[in-house]
Amino acid sequence: MSLHTSAVERLCLRDIPLSSYSTYGIGGAANYVALPETIDDLTALYQDCKQKGLPWYTFGMGSNILFPDQPSKDMVFISLKRFTELKVDRGKWFVSAGTPMSMLSLMGLSGGTDLLDFTFLLPGCLGAGIYMNAKYNQGQICDIIDTVYYIDLSSPSLSVQSIHSSACDFAYKQSIFQHHPWIIVGADLSVPVQSEEQIQYMSSLVPVWKDRGNHPSSLPHFFSFFLGEVHALAGNGFATPQSMLDVIKYRTGKRHFDYPSCGSVFKNNYDYGVATGSLVEQLNLKGLEHGGAIISPHHGNMILNQNQAKASDILYLMDVITEAIERKFGFVPEPEIVLV
Known part of the structure; x- marks a missing residue:
């Protein structure tokens, strides 16, 4: 060439x-x-x-x-799904933006700490997790970030710049990156490096993920990869903690990985005080179908691709939920899903 x-x-x-x-x-x-x-x-x-x-x-x-x-x-x-790197630099973990957040849970498990358990089976990469300050239960990405590296697309040089987590304006599903033309390329974690064995394990995991874990973007494939790694670690003496077992039970119970989806469609309105999925359930909209899409019968804040759905099918059901919540509860739910 x-x-x-x-x-x-x-x-x-x-x-x-x-x-x-x-x-x-x-x-x-x-x-x-x-x-x-x-x-x-x-x-x-x-x-x-x-x-x-x-x-x-x-x-x-x-x-x-x-x-x-x-x-x-x-x-x-x-x-950025192949933009995946994990290394120790200047005594800290550096993780590139395309690395799955769930890989951090394996980092914690292999290092004997529970600080990263909340990332287990979060189906997204670190860059997006920082951008939206992803959370699960009480854990959120901002809790484990030291420094974020990014490219300012408005800068002619497009050089990599850095910002400390304390200046990132992190809040519920919010960060400074939502308000600037900045592309996150990676971050240093505030989680300590535990051992040489942990470093070697994480370094060996990246090529395995690239080879068999990350293409296509399939939830069942994603689930089986990380479940398999947890089982393998258990076989090597790293017992699976109850927090991870609870995540497996919750996500399988809600059928999160049975059909293609993007998880929660709307953010929760904490001012109102009731989860969006519960509001959808009160409105008896669970199980409503349109085209190839369906509002999950198991989780009111998920719209599933049940049968070769189109984007227009998802948008139709989003509109139904939005109008019904506004009519019944008096507010317009904010989408969590990104509409391209």
């Missing part, structure tokens, strides 16, 4: 269904899809898109995204 080949030509797959890059299994064929694995490739893509006047959309594992049925032909979709 010519040395003068542009980054878009060099790194992009062509005519690729976005449904393969979302746990919703929804999305039409995109003209350009890139999977950069290094900072250099990522910045080269942004520079080339700027020069060509091509719009881009950057995302991680696609676990919180509804892609369109007919994507823009000029849009360059940049997936």
Whole structure:
């Protein structure tokens, strides 16, 4: 290939269904899809898109995204799902943006700490987790972050910059990154490095994930990968803690991984004080179907791709829920899912 080949030509797959890059299994064929694995490739893509006047959309594992049925032909979709690295640098864990949050739970388990248990089976990558300050029960991503590294897309140099977690304006599902054209590329964790064995295990896990864990964006595939690793660690003397067993019981009980989905569709309104899923249940909307989509019979805040659903089917059911909640309870629920 010519040395003068542009980054878009060099790194992009062509005519690729976005449904393969979302746990919703929804999305039409995109003209350009890139999977950069290094900072250099990522910045080269942004520079080339700027020069060509091509719009881009950057995302991680696609676990919180509804892609369109007919994507823009000029849009360059940049997936960070192979942008995965775990290393110890200056005595701290550095984790790149495309690394699954669930991998952090294995880091904790292999290091003998429960600080990271809440990330177990959170189906998304660290970059997205920082962007939305992902949480489960009482644990949230901001609790374990020391420094975040990012690219400021408004800067001509596109150089990597850093910001301490205390300056990230973290709140419920909120961060400073939602208000600036910044792309998160990784973070130092505030969790201590435990042992050389832990480092070796985590280093060996990354190529295994890239090889068999992260493509396509399939929830059953994701579930089986991390469950298998927990079982393997148990066989090596790292007993599975009750907190992880509770996550397995909850997510399997709610059938989180039976059908393609993006988890909770709406944020909870803490001012109102009742979970959105409970409100949907009070409205008797669980089990409502439209096209190939259905409001989960097991969890009122999940809309499932039951049978080759389109984005339009999901949006229809979202509108039904929104209008019903506003009419009955007096507020408009805010989507948690990102509508591309």
